[in-house]
Structure formats: structure tokens, C-alpha cells
Amino acid sequence: MIYRTVPADKQPLAVSVWSFSTILGTALAPSVSGWLQGYDWHYIFLVTVPVGILALVIGSRILPANSVDKETKLDRLGLALAASGSLSLLLLFGNIYAWGWQSAAFWVCLTVGVGSAVWFVIHQLRAKTPLLQLRLFRNRTFTISLVVSLILSVALYSGVYFVPLYLSEIHGLSSFHIGLLFLPGAACLTCATFFSGRYYHKFGPAVLAIIGTSILIVTTFLFSRMQVSTSLLAIMIIIAIRNTGTGLALTPVTNAGMMAIPKEYSGHASALINWLRQIFSAMALGLFTSLFYARLAIHQEQLGKNDTVYPSAYTLSINDAFLFSAIIIMSALPLALLLRKPKMGGSIGKV
Template identity: 95%
Template sequence: MSAGLTEKLSKPFIAKPSFWPALATLFFGSFVGMYHVVSLNVSLPGFIGIFHTDLGKVQWIITGFSLACGVIAPASGYAGDRFGGKQVFLFCLAGITVTSVLCAFSWNIYALIAFRILQGVFCGLIQPVSLALIYRTVPADKQPLAVSVWSFSTILGTALAPSVSGWLQGYDWHLIFLVTVPVGILALVIGSRILPSNSVNKETKLDRIGLALAASGSLSLLLLFGNIYAWGWKSAAFWVCLIVGVGSSVWFIIHQLRTKTPLLQLRLFRNRTFTISLVVSLILSVALYSGIYFVPLYLSEIHGLSSFHIGLLFLPGAACLTCATFFSGRYYHKFGPAVLAIVGTSILIATTYLFSRLQVSTSLLAIMIIIAIRNTGTGLALTPVTNAGMMAIPKELSGHASALINWLRQIFSAMALGLFTSLFYARLAVHQEQLGKSDEAYPSAYTLSINDAFLFSAIIILSALPLALLLRKPKGVSCVEASTTDAIRANRS
């Protein structure tokens, strides 16, 4: 990469007066993308009656979408370098808006599945591209705050989308998809005027072999861990997906380290701070999604709450998440990522353990308070950890770093949920055997199984504490980080 291009990429593009409008555009774009990632988790069974079909077909509304997200995410780094971050962001935002309209007017289940897969392509790109835009355009002193706002949009979409879609399905299912269209159009219009254009490298070539290997590996692993309980480890599908997934992943790593124009810069792992922050963020993401997944199950099955009421119960937690996220961004430079991550992770461990002590008679107030405290820990820990890793690398590599982070988060989160689900059903069988399979014993067995899943999650989160201690306050690019960049440049030449 030429010195002139590096200088252009290193220069912040967002002027001070347009900081908040530009950040708001990235916020709403990220929110729209995340909304459609989780919007159908609660309302999925309703489509069985809407389209007069069965659960096996309906599940592909989510499965096909998730596979598309996982396959396309590694290409976001190339897309940003080749076409420009602003152009790719606006293209994805337009794509999400158009596919939302198409999903709303689906005439049968097959049309909806096809449009959801297409929507997954745009949603899989917009998250890493929007994060990379922050580090390419926002001045370093404002990046922690900017990432806090961006992270909040992601988690807010995760928290609100299930309850909103559940309520809208009871009123008019088409609105589940149309509700984000006005937001998408507004963000598209403002973004085209406010967001700055960055330099592009038209000589960048797409690593087709790397993309094919990443796609086959992602597809195989996502299918494997999404169906691990249903298939069982003795089935042929289990072993085929395992062999293809692991084999493609190993071949992908070897290919990326040998080629001059890799799809993802795996040499970023030479950067100690980036590697530690990525591992910690993967662990925290697993913790985040385990809570979002199992708490609603418990509230629905044991307390009989509707998806809308479950969403209301999560609202105080969303408020705490907002405050903690902004606090971590505001005081990032004062306390440093290690302190914030340790405090937040400790809160996550304690509250996750409390969830492993649930009873059938646990009050809704107690659950709401634990959710609020748990979200506070998430807000304190996740954003500083991500920011520490992204700030440790040069701006010119932010697209590859963002693509790597988002891709691995999707893969590991899906794998973790598959393992948690398998653990839950395995423990449910054990507890039903111990307590009996009567209707009276079922709530107790169900609750104990969720407790086991949360205890497993708490143990996983515990492993993040010693790693968080290794994070340091940001002091610019270190010698190790500089050598990483030099190695990547040397490999290109």
C-alpha cells in the first residue's frame, strides 16, 4: 500500500460538527441490521399457521438467514477496501430496506425463505462495515464513545426486536418487516449526505479460494452446531459437517497465510492486544446470547408470559445497558479497558450464577433486577474490549479486523448456542428421569435444565477474567503492533 494511500486512510474524515449526525446514521444502520437478525426468534412458530406449512420449512426463515450472514461476513474487509466503506454501508442499508419490503409481500413460505436469505447477505455485511467506518473516520479520542453508541445499537436491536415482532405478528405480520423501512430510508438519505467517502483501492483482488473455503467451513459448522442435538454424534450428517467444517477451516488458515491478497488478514493475530481482546469478546458474546436465549424460554414456559410481556420485562435492563455502555465509552481513557472489562465480567459471572439458581417460584421482579444488573456488566465489558483490539491496529487494517471479529462472533455464538441447547435437552432428559415425566414435575425439570445451562455459561465467562487482566490502557501503536503491520505490508509486496 502506497504511503499516500496510507496517509489518506489514517486521516479522520468526520469533522467535529458532523460527528453526531454521522454517528447517528451508523447507529440506525447497525440497528436495522441487528433487528432482522433476531426479529423472528419469538414469532417463528406463528408462520406455520400463516403459510399453512410445518416447522421444518419455517425454521429455514432463520437458518437460511444465519447461513447467509456467516458466509458473507469474511468478504466485508475486501468490499470496504475495494468499493469504499460509505458505498458498501449505503448499499447494504438499501438492500436491507428493499428485502424487508419483499419479505413483507411474500406470497408463500418459499418466497419468504428466499428473500430472508438475500436479506442475510446485506445484514452480514453491514455490521463489520459500520464498525470499520468508525475507526477509519472518527478521531482516536472519540472512538471509545463512538463504539459505545454503535455497540448499544447492536444490543438494543437484540433486546427489542423479539418483543416488537411478537406484538406485530398478532396485529399484522407484514409489519414485522415493514417497521424498519422508514428508519432505513431516513438513514440512507442522511448517510448519503453526511458520511464521508474514503479512498478505495481498485487494485484489491477478491480471494476467491479463501471465500470458498470460508463459506464451506462456515456453512458446515453452522449446520453442525445448529442441529447437533437433533442429529446426534452418531449420525452421518454430523460427521460430514464436522469433517468438511474442520477441514475447510484448516485449509483456509493455511491459504490465508500463504497468499499475497488474503480475504482476511490472519497475521493480525500477531498483535497481542488484538488477539486477547478478540478472545475475550468472543467469550462475552457467548454469555450475552445465552442470557437472551434462555431467560425468555424460562419466562415463556414457566411463567406463561407472551413475547411482548417478556420484552417489557427486558426494558429496565435495556436502560441499564444504555447507561453502562455510555459510561464505558466516556471513561475508557481514564480507567482503561482492563479495569472496565474486569468489573463488567465479574458482574456477568455473578449474575449468570444467580440465573443458575432459578426456581419455579422465582418472582418476575427478581428476574428483572438480575437482568438489569447483568446488562450493566455487559455494557461495561464488551465495548471496551472490542475498542482495545480495534485501536491496537492501524486504520488501514480496520476493515479486515472488523470482518474477522464479526465473522468469528457469528460462528462462535452459533456454536455456543448449539452446545447450550444440546446441554439443556440432555439435562432435561436426566431431570425428567429423576423427577418423573408427569405434568407436575415438568416445570421443575425444565427450570433445573436451564440452571445447568447457565452454570455452564458462568464457567465459560470465568475464563475471560485472567485474559482481561492482560489488556492495557491505549498508548498508541506498540513495537509489536508496528511489526505486525510491516509484516502484512511485506507479504503484500
């Protein structure tokens, strides 16, 4: 909707406002949830009800009606394949360590997930009104930006997931205090996101993405060197710097891809980006979790299974997960170099 209603020269700033409101939720959630848990953990879920109703009312009154493709029918087969494939792969990556590759559940989920994914791609390329326009991948800039954004999502969610675990298990912090530790990072994320949108046209997506990705690599590597005695101040500073890198990189990368495609396909592109980002991030977290528990078992075996060495084994396992994350993020650097300021409404080939 942003790319259909906002002038081209204002789109980077508009996307930065939208992105920061989305990403900021991951930074503020620990504080809000921790505070609510102090009263009743049920409020964590109930609080979304009035917010959702308010958003529905405001959206129905303010957002412009979309008159494009009103006659388009829902691709029910595509939706079923996407749902079954996504669910199977999420279950697989979330339970790799618990199931093991020799279990029946592992192979069932793998077969259903991969089979549904392949069938989905074939069906979407043949359908007259596809659920997702996969021919968007013919656009080089869009494809590169999507791959980079998926890699950056790994960095974002790995930090949000593993740092609170470390703070809770090793330092004994409550959910509320962990959230407070994330607040400076939330402020840095907000400022960096606005900065990247404001100066997008001046620096271009490649420069901003390279700077942000470099910051993410360094800070993720620093997290892989944590010790049981690492101070809370050091962790808070690393989180703040890390969130700055996220804000500088993620929004320009997304914007570069969206601006490179024809305006009439912006809805398909946005849906494709958000769907793949959510699925990829969830699968990556499942994989990281499996890696963490596998490494925890190894470290406990090496250090000895007793309460005195458990904190060290736990910290080393989190370090291994962050090191793996840093290696993955490094692959985004050469791709970011290929990002250029795209011409508005680029071609995706014959559709």
C-alpha cells in the same frame, strides 16, 4: 470507518455509541417483536424492509467514500471456504443432540467444517489480497481482546435466548410482556455502554472489563439458581444488572483491540471481529440448545415423565445451561487482566 475518521481521543466514545445501538437491538427486539406479533407475525420481517432502505439512503449520502484499496479483488476462494466452513459448523453445533455423534450428518459437517476452516487459514496466509488479514493475530492485545469479546458474546446471547424461554414456558408470558420485562435492562445497557466509552481513558480497558465480567459471572450464576416460583421482579432486576455488566465490558474490550492495530488494517480487524463474533455466538447457542435438551431428557427421567414435574425439569435444564455459561465467562477474567491501554497503531509484524 470509526477508526479511520474519528480522532483517537474520541474513538472510545464513538465506539460506545456504535456498540450500544447494535447491542440495544438484542434488548429491544423482544418488546418490538412481541408487539408486532399481536397484529401479524409477518410484520417481524416486513418491518426491516423500510428500515433497510432508509439506512441505505442515509448511508450513501452521509458516510464518507473509502478510497483505500479500490483495486483489491474479491478473494472468491476465501469467501467460498468461509461460507462452507461456517455453515457446516453452525449445522453441526445446532444439531449435536438431535443427530448424535454416531450419525453420518455429524461427521460430514465436522469434516467439511474443520477441513474448510484449515484450508481457509492456509489460503489466507498465502493470498496476496486475503479476504481477512489473519496476521492480525500476531498482535497480542488484539488477540486477547478478540477472545474476551467472543466469551462475553456467549453471556449476552445466552441470556437473550434462555430467559424468554423460561418466562414463556414457566410463567406463561406473551412475547410482548417478555419484551417489557427486558426494557429496564435495555436502559441499563445504554447507560453502561456510554459510561464505558466516556471513562475509557480514565480507567482503562482492563478495569472496566474486569468489573463488567465479574457482574456477568455473578448474574449468570444467579440465573442458574432459578426456580419455578422465581418472581418476575427478581428476574427483571437480574437482567438489568447483567446488562450493566455487558455494557461495561464489551465495548472497552473491543476498543482495546481495535486501537492496538495499524490504522490501515482497521477494516480487516473490524470484519474479523464481527465475523468471528457472529459465528462463535451462533455455534455457542447451538451448543447450549443441545445441552439444554440433553439435560431436559435426563431431568425428566429422574423426576418422572408427567405434566406435573415438567416445569421443574424445564427450569433445571435452563439452570444447567446458565451454569455452563457462567463457567465459560469465568475464563475471561484472567485474560481481561492482560488488557492494557494500547498504543495507537501497534504493529502486527510483517505482512
